[in-house]
């Protein structure tokens with residue numbers, strides 16, 4: 229079935245190389261070195277092994293290919309174009325240009341065939357681990373003897389930089405522990421990076437390092453030797469119990485006058501060097517974007533092969549569907565990301581039982597209720613499950629001998645946990661959640677950012693969300709984390725105040741099919757909010773709502789709060805009610821609230837009401853957005869301290885007393901201003917039904 233014609237192999241490899249350097253040259257920007265060096269290994273994999281259908285990039289049982297070294301994107305685009313994906317030559321000519329499908333680094337969702345957004349080194353490797361977990365998990369759940377309906381490999385290509393990044397070590401360790409036999413890593417070991425030789429900073433013996441983590445190590449093989457690379461991949465595929473790494477010794481910038489020099493890593497070769505490279509590679513020196521017909525025809529063979537592969541699988545699926553009709557339906561729905569009908573009912577009684585409860589505990593309850601309805605909700609914590617309340621009760625932990633387990637022990641590896649969760653979501657068929665303390669969300673910032681950029685449904689359970697965690701002190705007390713998560717576009721951040729809002733937050737997170745959600749939860753119990761007298765927690769779905777108001781009509785003062793500060797804000801409101809008409813607004817999610825229609829936002833925060841106080845146990849920065857320039861914020865703009873929580877709230881002035889004091893002050897200022905203002909015409913007063921001037 230495959231070509232064993234060495235000449236044709238070389239022709240195709242060189243065609244890929246020349247096309248890749250043409251992309252970079254045309255853009256006058258990009259990375260020619262890695263594509264030139266990696267081309268033989270990538271070609272060997274794609275030509276001999278990768279099961280994919282260029283005409284249906286979403287075929288669910290395709291092998292996954294992740295280019296972790298995303299800077300080598302020109303090679304991936306050349307491969308996608310020449311193997312028949314819907315990526316035209318014009319798109320290649322527009323490499324790195326506005327509106328093209330060929331951005332500087334691969335972006336999932338933009339380019340057909342790109343499985344993951346890569347470029348931040350190390351991420352793609354850990355994504356691939358997540359994909360392999362998803363495959364193994366789905367196979368364990370859905371395959372039956374003679375019915376291997378979920379059955380594909382995950383391949384990832386990494387560079388030196390990918391393996392220098394710590395996340396690759398974290399993820400590799402887990403992959404080894406879990407025995408991900410269908411994960412195969414091709415390591416482009418060229419020993420060169422931007423600053424020069426890796427000799428200066430990378431003494432690791434990669435073979436031994438991976439061996440020590442239960443990986444099967446193949447090679448080193450000569451990066452120009454297709455047969456040797458193919459043999460190594462064959463051997464890797466034959467190892468069912470361990471993931472495999474194939475070490476490919478390559479030459480960065482192969483064929484160019486800059487071969488083995490850092491200079492060819494990230495800058496166009498220049499017209500002269502491009503011509504010389506093509507000459508060396510046996511291609512017409514001056515023809516740009518030219519592919520010899522024989523090479524093009526050979527690479528396009530992927531279309532026919534892919535169609536046949538998929539058709540064969542479809543036949544298997546049809547048979548599977550006859551024998552296991554319900555499972556077939558469920559599998560396909562799951563892979564489409566559909567939640568089972570009526571899943572929301574798991575969370576009935578969203579207003580909670582009115583008892584004080586830590587929102588992390590409420591979250592654990594919500595998760596477990598949801599997990600009963602959604603049996604492909606899977607996840608875990610970075611060794612904090614008992615604290616994060618992330619364990620699904622009565623379910624196994626994922627392991628090489630328990631691949632159906634829905635709980636995952638990530639160990640203390642927040643970074644890999646985030647990136648693996650992305651891989652799970654990218655693969656599909658599961659809905660991942662992961663947990664740690666909010667302050668350690670910083671360890672996983674890059675994967676969170678990539679989840680948001682890629683529109684992945686990943687749910688973050690971040691507990692211990694403020695100084696309220698108490699004695700553990702400032703290292704563990706998040707101050708700037710809430711603000712910094714809110715700064716990530718596309719990440720929905722929700723900080724619920726009680727059990728009711730927590731249930732709504734979980735529901736919202738699951739319903740958000742195309743984006744991640746961070747749930748920000750307390751360690752300490754939050755006082756009960758008597759929802760019989762207050763607005764329903766259901767309204768938290770809108771991000772912000774009027775919880776309570778002392779009087780009718782337009783309020784004099786608005787107190788805003790999220791999470792554990794909502795109850796103190798309410799207490800402050802009740803204290804001030806004797807002097808003014810006070811409104812208390814629960815604002816668990818800026819993102820959700822900002823997405824509401826203007827008239828709803830106006831109904832909650834009337835523009836005319838300028839006396840506003842926000843209370844939140846985190847950086848005050850950003851709350852100006854809601855309290856305006858005339859308002860005040862009770863926040864924390866320094867690091868915390870080690871002491872009992874109650875004392876900390878007192879010392880940091882983020883409780884009811886401070887909210888009431890700030891509110892009273894604003895009311896006084898307002899009264900003074902009003903007394904000093906000239907009387908407006910009487911008819912305007914009457915029309916407003918209120919005293920004119922500020923609210």
Ligand SMILES: Cc1ncc(C[n+]2csc(CCOP(=O)(O)OP(=O)(O)O)c2C)c(N)n1
Pocket residue numbers: 261262297299347348349350387388389390393418419420421422480493
């Ligand atoms: C996390 C991260 N840090 C830095 C960079 C910038 N960068 C791009 S490639 C690269 C290193 C290149 O070395 P290597 O991985 O060996 O790739 P090669 O030189 O073989 O192309 C760096 C530092 C990045 N993309 N991601």
